[in-house]
Amino acid sequence: MNIVWALVITVLTTAVTVTAMLFVRRRAPQGSYFSDGDRASGVFGVLATGFSVLLGFIIFLSFTSYDQSRAGAESEATIVAQQLQTAQFLPVNARTDLTGELICYARSVAGVEWNAVNTGTLGNSVNPWGVEMFRTISAVDPRTPVEQSAYDRWMDQTADREQARIDRVHGAEGIIPTPLWLVLSVISAVIFVYLLFFADPGERAVTQGVLMGSVTVVITLMLFLLVFFDHPHGDGVGRLQPTAMERTISLIDSQTKLIGLTVTPPCDDDGNRR
Numbered sequence: 001m002n003i004v005w006a007l008v009i010t011v012l013t014t015a016v017t018v019t020a021m022l023f024v025r026r027r028a029p030q031g032s033y034f035s036d037g038d039r040a041s042g043v044f045g046v047l048a049t050g051f052s053v054l055l056g057f058i059i060f061l062s063f064t065s066y067d068q069s070r071a072g073a074e075s076e077a078t079i080v081a082q083q084l085q086t087a088q089f090l091p092v093n094a095r096t097d098l099t100g101e102l103i104c105y106a107r108s109v110a111g112v113e114w115n116a117v118n119t120g121t122l123g124n125s126v127n128p129w130g131v132e133m134f135r136t137i138s139a140v141d142p143r144t145p146v147e148q149s150a151y152d153r154w155m156d157q158t159a160d161r162e163q164a165r166i167d168r169v170h171g172a173e174g175i176i177p178t179p180l181w182l183v184l185s186v187i188s189a190v191i192f193v194y195l196l197f198f199a200d201p202g203e204r205a206v207t208q209g210v211l212m213g214s215v216t217v218v219i220t221l222m223l224f225l226l227v228f229f230d231h232p233h234g235d236g237v238g239r240l241q242p243t244a245m246e247r248t249i250s251l252i253d254s255q256t257k258l259i260g261l262t263v264t265p266p267c268d269d270d271g272n273r274r
Helices: 003-027 037-087 092-119 128-138 145-169 178-196 205-230 243-258
Strands: none
Touching (some): 003 178, 037 178, 037 205, 037 243
């Protein structure tokens, strides 16, 4: 969600809850609806503590998933750059094909695949250039010790790259289940209603407004933080971007020029097949 919209919704939500508190305050008895304020505060402490512990635990798990996606993108980009070097030790007939397909894989990740992740349409689809590389390497018959070593290394790097890709895309469709969102919403509503019973015409309106507004702002921002971690891809501040793979694409271009390797990738700049 865009940070501007998040701030607007937070302000509107706070305005609604503060208005509700001031409206209830006009008809509330002196000293609030609770005859025993200490006991009421103790119950509210239990509600707030339970909510904060649950929310904090979920945020921790969500951030772990977010960091895993970020680390997966970094690892995938690094492995692609390493595989380019490994490919140069494979038989000549496969060397050029694998290099071009690696370039297309990198472009696809930073292009069409990243856009699909942002829009939530990636699903269970595989990267087509990963399939092409598998077909190419399957036809390779390494004969020399160097080629055999490069072949084994390529297969290990392929497994690592696929795992890194899984880490990168695993949170694209959201990691927080719907029942958990329902529980958080219900608890938030309970806290809001409970706070209304603290309405007291004996206190100043500003004090009552701050009481309700501060709680509303904190809860709303924490829920928006969960929304951010639940969908870490897309446009906006802090969202995951294909920076690592774009850097790898530039690195590959530089490396191929330095070693005098001329490759015409079978794809456009976004990784679509020509």
